[in-house]
Amino acid sequence: MPELPEVESARAAIEQAALGRVIADVDxxxxxxxxxxxxxxxxxxxxxxxxxGAFRRGKAMWCETSGLPGDDAGGDAGEGPVLGIHLGMSxxxxxxxxxxEQISGGDPPSGRxxxxxxxxxxxxxxxxxxxxxxxxxxxxLFDKRRLGRVRLDPDLDGIGPDAERIGAxxxxxxxxxxxxxxxxxxxxxxxxxxxxxxxxxxxLWQARLDPRRAAGExxxxxxxxxxxxxxxxxxxxIAQGGVHTGEFxxxxxxxxxxxxxxxxxxxxxxxxxxxxxxxxxxx
Numbered sequence: 001m002p003e004l005p006e007v008e009s010a011r012a013a014i015e016q017a018a019l020g021r022v023i024a025d026v027d028x029x030x031x032x033x034x035x036x037x038x039x040x041x042x043x044x045x046x047x048x049x050x051x052x053g054a055f056r057r058g059k060a061m062w063c064e065t066s067g068l069p070g071d072d073a074g075g076d077a078g079e080g081p082v083l084g085i086h087l088g089m090s091x092x093x094x095x096x097x098x099x100x101e102q103i104s105g106g107d108p109p110s111g112r113x114x115x116x117x118x119x120x121x122x123x124x125x126x127x128x129x130x131x132x133x134x135x136x137x138x139x140x141l142f143d144k145r146r147l148g149r150v151r152l153d154p155d156l157d158g159i160g161p162d163a164e165r166i167g168a169x170x171x172x173x174x175x176x177x178x179x180x181x182x183x184x185x186x187x188x189x190x191x192x193x194x195x196x197x198x199x200x201x202x203x204l205w206q207a208r209l210d211p212r213r214a215a216g217e218x219x220x221x222x223x224x225x226x227x228x229x230x231x232x233x234x235x236x237x238i239a240q241g242g243v244h245t246g247e248f249x250x251x252x253x254x255x256x257x258x259x260x261x262x263x264x265x266x267x268x269x270x271x272x273x274x275x276x277x278x279x280x281x282x283x
Contacts, residue, residue, distance in 0.1 A: 002059065002087040002088075002089075002090070002091065002106055002107045002196075003059065003194065003195065003196035003198060003199050003237075003243050004056075004058055004059060004162075004163055004164060004193075004194030004195065004196075004199065004234060004237075004238075005199070005234060005237035005238045005241075005242050005243055006087070006105070006106050006107055006108070006242050006243070007056055007058075007059050007060075007061050007087060007106070007194075008056055008105075008164075008238050009105035009106060009238070009241070009242070010061060010085075010087060010091075010092070010093040010104075010105035010106040011054045011055065011056040011061050011105070012054075012105060013093055013095055013103045013104055013105035014051065014054040014061075014063060014093060014095065014105075014139070015053075015054040016103060017095040017097065017103045018051050018054070018063075018095050018131075018133075018139050019050070019051050019052060019053065019054065020050050020051070020052070021050060021051070021133040021134065021135060021137065022048065022049075022050055022133060022134035022135075023046050023047060023048065023049055023050065023051075023131050023132070023133060023134070024047070024132050024133060024134040025043070025047070025130075025131075025132040026042055026043035026046050026047065026129075026130070026131055026132070027043075027127075027129065027130040027132075028040065028041070028042040028043050028129060028150070030128045030129065030146075032146060033128040033129055033141070033143065033146060033148055033149060033150055034128075034129060034149075034150050034151065035149075035151075036151070037151060037152065041152075042083075042129075042150065042151075042152060045080070045081050045152055046065060046080070046081070046083065046131070048068055049065040049066045049067075049068060049080045050065065050066045051063045051064070051065055051066075051083070051131075052064045052065060052066050052079075056162070057156060057159060057161075057162045057193050057194075058159055058160070058162055058163060058189060058192075058193020058194030058195075059086070059087070059189070059193065059194055059196075060084070060086065060154070060156055060159055060193065061084070061085050061086065061087070062082050062083060062084045062085065062154055062156075063082070063083045063085070064079060064080075064082055064083075065079065065080035065081060065082070065083060066079070066080055067079050067080050068080065081152045081153055082152065082153050082154065083150070083152065084149070084150065084151045084152070084153070084154030085129075085141060085148070085149075085150055086148050086149040086150075086154075087106050087107065087141075087143070087148050088143055088145065088146075088147030088148035088149065089107075089145050089147040090107045090143065090144060090145050090147070091106050091107060091141055091142065091143040091147070091148040092104055092105070092106035092107050092141075092142045092143070093105055093106050093139065093140070093141060093142075094139070094140045094142055095137070095138070095139045095140075096137040096138050097135075097137045098133075098135040098136045098137050100137075106142075108241065108242050108244065126142055126143065126144045127140040127141065127142055128141050128142075128143045128146060128148060128150070129141040129148075129150045158189075158190060159189050159190060159193040160174065160188075160189065160190050160191050160192045160193045161174075161192065161193060162193050162194055163192050163193060163194035163195050163199075163230060163234060164194065164231070164234045164235070164238075166192065166227075168223075168224055168227045168228075171192070171223065171226075171227040171230075172220065172223040172224070172227070174191050174192060175191060175192060175215055175223065175226070176215055176216060176218050176223045177215060177216045178214070178215055178216050179214050179215075179216060180214070180215055180271075181211060181212050181213065181214065181215065181270045181271060182204070182209060182210075182211060182212075182213050182214070182215040182218060182226070183200050183201075183204060183211035183212070183270040183271055183273075183275060184215075184270060184271030185215040186200045186203065186204075186230075187200055187271050187273065188271075194234075195230070196243070197273045197274070197275075198243040198244070198246065198249055198252075199230075199233060199234065199237065199243050199246075200273075200275075201248060201249070201252060201275060201276055201277070202233045202237075202243065202246035202247070202248045202249060203226065203229045203230045203233045204226070204229075204277065204282060205247075205248040205258075205277065205278060205281075205282060206229035206232065206233055206247075206248070207222070207225045207226045207228075207229035207230075208225075208281050208282055208283065209222060209225075209226060209282055209283070210277060210282045210283055211268070211270050211275050211277050211282070212268060212270055212275075233246060247259055248276075251265060251276070252265070252276040253276075254267075256276065258278035258280065258281060260278070260281060261278065261280055261281055263278055263279065263280040263281070264279075265277065265278055265279075266278075266279045
């Protein structure tokens with residue numbers, strides 16, 4: 001599923017290609033993707049506005065919008081509603097310019113769920129939400145599996161600080177406590193926002209830590225090492241195009257071997273997720 005790096009690519013695409021363009025129409029008729037809003041409710045809130053900023057915390061992404069004359073927020077100098085966009089398991093944001101040129105971000109455009117643009121086999125109903133701009137271009141949420149979410153003024157109170165930006169001290173305070181396995185702590189979005197199963201395995205392998213160890217038993221040095229590994233793995237995945245590009249990820253399979261030492265990998269279930277690790281180096 002899209003993890004922090006994939007969501008960042010979607011946010012960056014919106015920032016690059018969708019800001020400042022007047023919204024002329026909105027297709028919000030998918031009642032599951034746009035719940036709890038009724039069809040037309042998001043449309044009525046956004047018509048005539050522009051997206052003014054694209055933001056992210058962990059896997060959560062949202063766009064601020066411009067005000068309109070007569071808005072309670074203060075007329076055309078005020079602000080409009082916030083548009084929350086969640087990619088779900090395999091969502092991708094696609095933005096076309098007035099000339100038809102497309103930029104996109106999110107789940108990589110490959111494999112079973114990643115049909116891009118107007119690829120053969122693509123169905124129109126897989127575009128679950130669409131903003132049509134006055135200049136003729138559009139922003140579409142492509143979500144074949146229909147697990148994403150679009151809503152106005154999303155509540156972000158339940159998620160922790162962003163995994164890419166958290167400092168070492170706060171990281172140690174939030175992650176390095178309790179009896180839960182350290183991987184489970186990394187995956188807990190209320191503790192730390194943005195880490196998914198692949199990024200957690202990549203990070204723990206880089207840090208040479210066993211994912212099953214109790215988080216509260218990690219030493220200060222081990223927590224520092226884990227924090228540094230998370231930052232490095234996240235930045236690399238953003239730069240390279242997603243968590244699937246991690247050095248450890250290709251080895252996560254039956255008969256997989258450690259990319260460093262060549263030892264056969266072990267498999268376990270941690271935090272209800274399939275977990276791969278090197279039994280020789282991750283202690």
